[in-house]
Amino acid sequence: MKFYYLAPLVIFVLLGCKNENFTDNDHYAYLGGEIINPNNNFIVLSKSKQLIDTIKLDGNNRFTYKVSPLQTGLYAFKHGGETQMVLLEPKDSVLLRLNTIEFDESLVYTGKGSRKNNYLINEFLTNEKEEKKILKYCQLSANEYEKQLDSIKNYKLEQLRKFKNRHKPSKLFNKIAKANIEYNYYFSKEIYPFVHYGKNKSNILESLPKDFYAYRKHINYNDSFLKDYFVYNTFLRWSFNNIALQQHYKHAKNGNFKSSDACYNLDRLKLVDSLISSTTTKEDWLHYYTIAYLNKTSNTNDNNAILDFYTGKSTNTARKAMVSSYASALSKLKKGAIFPEVELTDSNNSDTAVASIINSATVISFWSQSYYEHFKESQYKINELRLKYPEIKFVSINIDDNGLDAALTALKQNNFSYNNQYQLKHAEASKKVLAIYPMTKAFIIDKNQRIINGKANIFARHFEEELLALINN
Numbered sequence: 001m002k003f004y005y006l007a008p009l010v011i012f013v014l015l016g017c018k019n020e021n022f023t024d025n026d027h028y029a030y031l032g033g034e035i036i037n038p039n040n041n042f043i044v045l046s047k048s049k050q051l052i053d054t055i056k057l058d059g060n061n062r063f064t065y066k067v068s069p070l071q072t073g074l075y076a077f078k079h080g081g082e083t084q085m086v087l088l089e090p091k092d093s094v095l096l097r098l099n100t101i102e103f104d105e106s107l108v109y110t111g112k113g114s115r116k117n118n119y120l121i122n123e124f125l126t127n128e129k130e131e132k133k134i135l136k137y138c139q140l141s142a143n144e145y146e147k148q149l150d151s152i153k154n155y156k157l158e159q160l161r162k163f164k165n166r167h168k169p170s171k172l173f174n175k176i177a178k179a180n181i182e183y184n185y186y187f188s189k190e191i192y193p194f195v196h197y198g199k200n201k202s203n204i205l206e207s208l209p210k211d212f213y214a215y216r217k218h219i220n221y222n223d224s225f226l227k228d229y230f231v232y233n234t235f236l237r238w239s240f241n242n243i244a245l246q247q248h249y250k251h252a253k254n255g256n257f258k259s260s261d262a263c264y265n266l267d268r269l270k271l272v273d274s275l276i277s278s279t280t281t282k283e284d285w286l287h288y289y290t291i292a293y294l295n296k297t298s299n300t301n302d303n304n305a306i307l308d309f310y311t312g313k314s315t316n317t318a319r320k321a322m323v324s325s326y327a328s329a330l331s332k333l334k335k336g337a338i339f340p341e342v343e344l345t346d347s348n349n350s351d352t353a354v355a356s357i358i359n360s361a362t363v364i365s366f367w368s369q370s371y372y373e374h375f376k377e378s379q380y381k382i383n384e385l386r387l388k389y390p391e392i393k394f395v396s397i398n399i400d401d402n403g404l405d406a407a408l409t410a411l412k413q414n415n416f417s418y419n420n421q422y423q424l425k426h427a428e429a430s431k432k433v434l435a436i437y438p439m440t441k442a443f444i445i446d447k448n449q450r451i452i453n454g455k456a457n458i459f460a461r462h463f464e465e466e467l468l469a470l471i472n473n
Helices: 005-015 100-106 114-137 142-168 173-189 200-207 214-218 229-247 262-276 281-297 301-315 317-331 369-388 404-413 427-434 461-473
Strands: 027-034 040-046 048-056 062-067 072-079 080-089 093-099 108-112 343-346 349-354 362-367 395-398 420-424 441-445 453-455
Touching: 005 072, 027 072, 027 080, 027 100, 040 062, 048 062, 062 362, 080 093, 080 114, 080 173, 093 100, 093 114, 100 369, 108 420, 114 142, 114 173, 142 173, 173 229, 200 229, 229 262, 229 281, 262 281, 262 301, 281 301, 281 317, 301 317, 317 427, 362 369, 369 395, 369 404, 395 427, 404 420, 420 427, 441 461, 453 461
Parallel strands: 027 093, 362 395, 395 420
Antiparallel strands: 027 062, 040 048, 040 072, 072 080, 093 108, 343 349, 343 420, 362 441, 441 453
């Protein structure tokens, strides 16, 4: 990169570092940087799920922005469906640089406030790499597993101690960094019964050391500071799953467990209701688990118990209407039903009815630039499946409502073919009809346009077995 390209950003950092004229009332920070291979021409900045601003990139794909008044803490910045966090404190002048092809891996910070943010992004990447290792460790005995986790935790705490001694970061950073280590440790413990081999989860839970979950006594399930932090929410999700499982076995008939059981899901909703005091946070979790259940279950006879509990506890009228609409749509997408008629736009900008493209055994999957990693991974997976199963037609549908050009640009930038690529012509209405949630959802459809599986997942372990059955039939 030529040096003079960076000149405006260097000036920005230097100006931000000057503090001799600042007063205690100057609660602001600067955020700027450069996006390589941008997916669009803006960045969205938010805090606690509240939009701060949409920041335009200039002609060199750079931006500068003054956050004022500053609410000290973690901010989220989003670009092209990818999101990361940045910690901003008064008088920070933080520059970021990333390449969208490797969004997280390429992200680096410079300027005043960069050290703490580089520490946090490196910790994030380390946690991602360790995840596969942790899943393997889950097959160890509980005592051996705990030893491995303790070793990882102690190493991280020592690295944090060295960082603190060297750079003297703020109390806020120390709180976040320590919470990151602790809640990753707790999360790793919560997943153990689910990942450890064996269907009888009751036996696994009974075999755990008595103090295996001793830390729960000190957990704040209503931490207002960490409520928007990824690691904390990941822990909460698995802690709710695990504690509900323990509650479930107090009245379950056998030790075998299915996460789609209505009884277990009702136990989980009741647990969230009892542990979470914040109305907004409680609503988020109740809504999340209700939708997750509806999407997973194949036995719709028990839906009413789940829906009744959710609507009885929720105070969000719009969300209740959305859940009711989602459940209604799913009821029309059962096995044997004709795939709904929706209008599509093809890569040549010509309108077409979905029925006209389902003339053989077909798999329909969906993508959005709001879920950019899924978009790329799903395209790679579909290409792989096309080679293995030429008898099946694989159709990929973009669900965004920001125009066909944006979808085609995303495909072109990643060298994906336009073959059998479509976009929903009426995105919002069609997404409701097809109940497109989660984004991994796919349809398996026979040559007569009848739904074989309306809740398929191209990444699922048994997905290819379903494809073979489709071919054989």
